[in-house]
């Protein structure tokens with residue numbers, strides 16, 4: 001019989017940022033100030049030069065930086081997230097350059113001074129060969145001396161905890177029309193594969209009734225500090241650092257947030 005995480009592996013879509021998952025995204029994040037936007041700006045955008053955001057999504061950061069005058073473009077492979085980003089940009093008279101691409105296929109004419117991958121998006125790559133390919137492509141898309149910066153988390157788990165399967169509330173937000181957006185999650189972990197398998201149930205509840213629901217599966221692969229350093233070196237990077245001096249919003253206490261930075 002297949003284990004639950006095997007079932008999830010089989011049912012995983014390449015990108016699960018669809019429909020309700022995309023529709024609710026900004027409600028959780030955009031109205032809440034997150035520390036990461038300030039951190040990237042302060043520590044990594046000092047030099048001039050074009051910036052590329054991998055997995056730019058609904059434009060939480062991309063549109064924010066465009067408004068501040070940064071030369072930034074993005075890539076993302078979710079139709080739903082891209083559509084929301086474009087709608088918001090049009091409303092704000094912004095003209096973002098966003099490419100519909102997967103990071104493991106990254107292929108652009110431009111070269112960048114900085115590539116950022118916020119909100120642990122690098123961890124969504126499922127296949128290890130995609131991970132190596134993506135790192136190589138990030139390297140190739142940087143200008144000499146260019147900087148790759150990305151966030152990650154490492155769950156702190158005892159073996160017992162890693163087997164625990166318990167639904168719990170992940171996010172809750174009130175929407176403009178008075179309805180509630182709710183996300184419950186249950187996770188399992190594969191310590192050998194360094195993978196977290198999350199099942200997320202998204203609901204909109206209006207006047208006590210569930211009016212919309214979507215179940216989404218996500219897999220996150222984590223890496224040890226030294227392991228990822230070796231992988232970055234193999235892709236050609238140097239000056240590799242991993243710091244914990246900035247914490248992303250919403251990283252639960254049993255996770256450890258890391259910010260990797262590497263230079264071409």
Ligand SMILES: C[S@@+](CC[C@H](N)C(=O)[O-])C[C@H]1O[C@@H](n2cnc3c(N)ncnc32)[C@H](O)[C@@H]1O
Nearest residue numbers: 017055056057060076077078081102103118119
């Ligand atoms: C957690 S969201 C982050 C969005 C945005 N960077 C932010 O900070 O708000 C992850 C984004 O990565 C995108 N994504 C997932 N897998 C991807 C892939 N293989 N290549 C490019 N984008 C991907 C998703 O569509 C989604 O928009």
